[in-house]
Amino acid sequence: MITTSLPLPVQSPGSSHSLTVHRFGTPGARPQVYIQAALHADEIPGMLCAVHLRERLTAIEADGAIRGEIVLVPVANPLGLGQTVLGHAIGRFALGDGGNFNRDFPDLEPGTADRVRDRLGSDPDANVALVRAAMTEELAAWPAATPVAVLKKTLVGLALGADLVLDLHCDAEGAMHLYTLPTSGEVFAPLGAWLGSTATLVAEVSGGDPFDEVLSRPWVSLAARFPHIPLPLASHSVTVELRGQADVDHTLARTDAAAIIAFLRNVGALAGTPPALPEQPGIVARLDQSETLTAPHAGIVVFRAAAGDMISAGDPVADIVDPLTGAISTVVAASSGILFARNSTRFATPGKRLGKIAGNGSRRSGKLLGL
């Protein structure tokens, strides 16, 4: 394992932040897999999973059994990890400007297309190398003035050359689930099976330019833009939601790390045979057909369904109890599917998001992800 430390801009005199990067295997070997944890800095399950992954990968490397290259960033957001307000960790949004740490990554596709338009040829491997180089140039030209922007630019730079990217997150309360592009669903189906994922949510464009999407979507867009050029999808990325924020547990983290190791073996990044693929229990659902349940008015939230439950249209999901009168409004599902995430607060304001169902809901458009 080679560990490097990448400095981030000094926020104030006397303070410093840096990104720690662990590399396993031979630099430049393929497949290259990039794994990061806790971009939303208050989502800790991925961070513990990364600890167990580091232990496993260190042992595997000592056995000479790493074939590709693994890049592991166990704390992807040191800036957010340092944010607390009155005892509460604030890791999803930057306190400076309110921006979501997993939104507004640079869309490198248009500029990359301009750079490669007249240089693509008939050799797919040469085209992939050309596009990767152009994306690197495009990223270098992306202006990053603030520490948060530099952090985002650095993370994209670390992941840009990878064949596979795993971004480890979690929900407030949740069952294991994944987000990826439709074109990458098949690639990550074995990972979902080993992790015991309940649902894989797919969208061509989810809105907001989250980290995973800006790494893989350019390849899909470029292939569509240049349909007569052989250009394979050279980067597949996935956001892994490791259940809920409180699901921080050695057993879970060890199990999740083992699932990721199995996936790394399956794609040939590690030597060895992965365990038999469990039957995929989860569903694949379109993100734009997922349903967000909201509170009709203020009140105490009493859930009547657990994360991971199969829900049918019309089923009660939560009661909203008026604490002054005792009156109860029951929030029912409009669609059928899996309740894959719930809010962790137990008092709702009007319109508060309570939970999400992956299933057959009405088509939505615009920004499909939450705040």
Ligand SMILES: [Zn+2]
């Ligand atoms: Zn997250």
